[in-house]
Structures are given as C-alpha cells and as structure tokens.
Amino acid sequence: MILDLREFVDFPAGKQLAIDPGQIKPLRDDVKKITRVLLDLTIQKSGDEYYCQGKLSGTAILECWRCLEAYPAELTEKADFIICSADRLTSRDKDVIDDEDYVYFRGDDRRVDLSVIVNQAFLLSLPMKPLCSEGCRGLCPRCGVNLNTGQCDCRKKEPDARWQGLKDLFNQ
Ligand SMILES: [Zn+2]
Ligand SMILES: [Zn+2]
Structure with a gap:
C-alpha cells in the first residue's frame, strides 16, 4: 500500500489505489472474505505537507449477526490524513507521531506506506452488527x-x- 508522492506534479492531485485484499487485517471473525478494496485520494500540497482526502470503498462477505449466514456487503468510509516529513518534527510534535491521522516520510524518500490508514478505515467501514437484511x-x-x-x-x-x-x- 505504497503511495509515491513523486508521481504527482500538479495539485490537487487525484489517485485511485487498488488495495490487495490480502493485505487487510480484518480483526473480526464476522468478516469472512474481503473481495475488493479501493482508496480514492484527493491530495493537496501545502509547503512540505500533503493533505489527503480519501474515500475507502470495498466489498466483503460478512456474517449476519442474527442468522449467521454469510452475505455480500458494500463498505465505504472516509479516510482523511496528512502526510508530512518525520525529520521536521519538533519534540512537541513527536507526541502526535502515533496519531493515526498522520503519515510520515523520511528524508527525500517520498514514498509512504498507507497500511495503517487503510486498515483503520476498513475497520471503521464495518457495521457494528452486520445484518444480511433489515428484516432478517x-x-x-x-x-x-x-x-x-x-x-x-x-x-x-x-x-x-x-x-x-x-x-x-x-x-x-
Ligand atoms: Zn441474517
Ligand atoms: Zn424453533
């Protein structure tokens, strides 16, 4: 789930990343299979920071919590985050280095790994109690x-x- 910021010249820039479902850790037993995950990004640059507005969309097979049958579900979730340099962090800023809404690059390497962002958005996209239908x-x-x-x-x-x-x- 690597995003290479060097590929963008003009901002705002748009990018769609197709995520390998195998790279998602669903962390829940009621996620039976992840069939497709896309991350649509709009990236705005300001100085050395990149403001990313993202939308995760995907399809998965979930287990209904009432009838325990597997059913296909459409998932969507917002995934907004900021990409900035880890080198320029002050000690005060380091307090937020664990903040999931920040992604850091180091030195001149403008490639960032979006695994944490994508996994977090995927988890949030899941219904608390998956239902195969409202009337199950x-x-x-x-x-x-x-x-x-x-x-x-x-x-x-x-x-x-x-x-x-x-x-x-x-x-x-
Ligand atoms: Zn059901
Ligand atoms: Zn009965």
Whole structure:
C-alpha cells in the first residue's frame, strides 16, 4: 500500500489505489472474505505537507449477526490524513507521531506506506452488527432453525423462561 508522492506534479492531485485484499487485517471473525478494496485520494500540497482526502470503498462477505449466514456487503468510509516529513518534527510534535491521522516520510524518500490508514478505515467501514437484511428474522432461539428460510413449531409451544434472555438478545 505504497503511495509515491513523486508521481504527482500538479495539485490537487487525484489517485485511485487498488488495495490487495490480502493485505487487510480484518480483526473480526464476522468478516469472512474481503473481495475488493479501493482508496480514492484527493491530495493537496501545502509547503512540505500533503493533505489527503480519501474515500475507502470495498466489498466483503460478512456474517449476519442474527442468522449467521454469510452475505455480500458494500463498505465505504472516509479516510482523511496528512502526510508530512518525520525529520521536521519538533519534540512537541513527536507526541502526535502515533496519531493515526498522520503519515510520515523520511528524508527525500517520498514514498509512504498507507497500511495503517487503510486498515483503520476498513475497520471503521464495518457495521457494528452486520445484518444480511433489515428484516432478517434470525435463528430460532430454541431450535436454531434459520427463520428466513425455514419454520419451526417452537413459537406455538409454551415459552420457556430459560430462553427468554437469549430471545431478547435476538430480538434487539
Ligand atoms: Zn441474517
Ligand atoms: Zn424453533
């Protein structure tokens, strides 16, 4: 995920980076597969700093938290950051060197690695609770049947108090 700033002559500059999905660390079990990730950048230069406005877009296979079925999802997230020289940091500035919104280059090497930015944006693009559809009916809390595709008789029977908590969870 290397961006070479030397390739830009006129600013603002635009760039689309196709990210190898294999380089993304999803860090979540409900991300089953990442199929495509693009980062669209608009780069403005001011002095020795580069202001980047980015938009991450991607597609992934997520696991629905209600019915546990895998489904394809479109993901988008903003990814704004500033690229600047690490050499010119004052000691005060070094406090922000861990700030995820900054990316640094060293010396005359104007290549920067955007892995942290891209991974952060990807994580933020994920829904807190992925849903295959708004109306997903989830699994029957008693027998585990997928109520989107199947039926069971559990609801007709006496409600079992032991399952109420779980049922509430699924009905949230
Ligand atoms: Zn579902
Ligand atoms: Zn059931």
